[in-house]
Amino acid sequence: MSIRSLLKRLSFRQILRLTGIMFQNPLLIYPTLKATRRTMIICDLHYGKAHHKNGKANAFRHALWNILICHTTFRITKNKEKSVNWAQKITDLHEKLAPNKPIETAMDLHNNEVGRKYFLDLTTYFEEEIITFLKENTQKAKKVTDIKEILNHKDKLVYLLEIDTRS
Template sequence: MNIRGFVKQLNFWQLFRLAKILIQNPLFIYPTLQATRKTLVICDALYKKEHHRNGKANAFRHALWNIWICLAIFKRTNNKEKSTNWAKKITDLHEKLAPNSAIEKEMDLHNNKIGRQYFFNLSTTSEEEIVAFLKQNTQKAKRITDLKEISNHKNNLVYLLEE
């Protein structure tokens, strides 16, 4: 999720799609970038490079990223629906543009969604409590080996690799 590296790998049409979304909500760009940086700092501190693989640490990162984006936008809008819609739009686009396999993409989309679901109950919780809550739920994450299995875990984070 290195922002600069991610943007550099995009072709013209992918950049156009990203720009189109960002232009529609220019006031959301900076908070989204801050949320992204915060996510990476926390994940690097907790998991080193493990969060770049497809294990539990990766599930944690995706959920946390969505929570932080939702919280950042919620501070500006005071509207949970707008916050989660924006986080979905940005993180779904990221997954569409990322060079992942089908199962990796679906896993990431699922964990993003779980993060947005958690946000609804965590919007007034301290950052430390959010991280602790998410770490606890990450331990309950379910390992999957097939795309079809994701639908069996509607309320849990999922991952592919044992760490």
């Protein structure tokens, strides 16, 4: 989905909220967009269209997106906490602006948070090392069928559906 098509779907109030967040940290907008674009390229390469569904590939995408936002903004902020807080603001807002079913939203928010936690240990890693680490952890992801189950997997990625991710 392009930025233009996303903006067309937003209400005036949602656009104001997005604008307000962007004005808080204008230097972080470009790195965030860069990380978002890079996330989609990597996920398309490794998982094809499967990352758009609610399987392990989707968990990988959400965690990677948060790690890359933190990584790219960390170069500017020089502060892990600031980068993590920014990534949370952006990705939480995304979930509010593009709503899903409650369990899908809970899964996405959880995987976003796990990605931010992983970032704290991956600050000095290069992109390929991050991808390898994350793919290994994606294989250990836990399937959930209820929102309450997500709480049982605080440091693990979670997913809803078994999806064939072989290209």
